[in-house]
Amino acid sequence: MKVKEIKEILNHEIMPAKEAAKYLGFKSMSRLYKLVFDREIPFHKRPGKGIRGGSLWFIRAELDAWRDSGRREQFKKDAE
Numbered sequence: 001m002k003v004k005e006i007k008e009i010l011n012h013e014i015m016p017a018k019e020a021a022k023y024l025g026f027k028s029m030s031r032l033y034k035l036v037f038d039r040e041i042p043f044h045k046r047p048g049k050g051i052r053g054g055s056l057w058f059i060r061a062e063l064d065a066w067r068d069s070g071r072r073e074q075f076k077k078d079a080e
Helices: 002-013 017-022 029-037 060-068 073-077
Strands: 014-016 056-059
Touching: 002 060, 017 056, 017 060, 029 056, 056 060
Parallel strands: none
Antiparallel strands: 014 056
16 A cells, blocks of 8 residues: 555544544534543544643544444434
8 A cells, every 4th residue: 555545544534623523413512522521532632732732633433433332322412
């Protein structure tokens, strides 16, 4: 596989917080941030400068697994 192909795959598999919230069907970013704060959803944080640190990012396969796990009922409730 060429480097360009790998980058293209990763671009579709890795998403920022705003895109992840939309992908999961959340109406607001605050719900996603609450799940991150409570460490109830898989996420990654890029190191950054400043008080607040870096940005959050999510892997599509991890979100799919989280959504399909035993938390499905909670997910449906939260998405409403």
